[in-house]
Amino acid sequence: MPKMDGMKAARHILRHDENAIIFICTAMGQSHLKEEAQKIGVKEFIVKPFQSSDILQTIHTVFGSQE
Numbered sequence: 001m002p003k004m005d006g007m008k009a010a011r012h013i014l015r016h017d018e019n020a021i022i023f024i025c026t027a028m029g030q031s032h033l034k035e036e037a038q039k040i041g042v043k044e045f046i047v048k049p050f051q052s053s054d055i056l057q058t059i060h061t062v063f064g065s066q067e
Helices: 006-016 031-040 052-064
Strands: 023-026 044-047
Touching: 006 023, 006 031, 023 052, 031 044, 044 052
Parallel strands: 023 044
Antiparallel strands: none
16 A cells, blocks of 8 residues: 555554454565554454455454354
């Protein structure tokens, strides 16, 4: 993204809506980024490349756990 990265965007969104459900898709697989994302409230961290089934499973996991 040209103006901010996903982590900055997630922080900004969550500052305005603490109940926002955010998934981050990234090519970076560093564990410290995943830990940081989870600490700020990101629900899932999906590493590229991924299959569409990975996205569907993630959505099911997150929204299924909120029922």
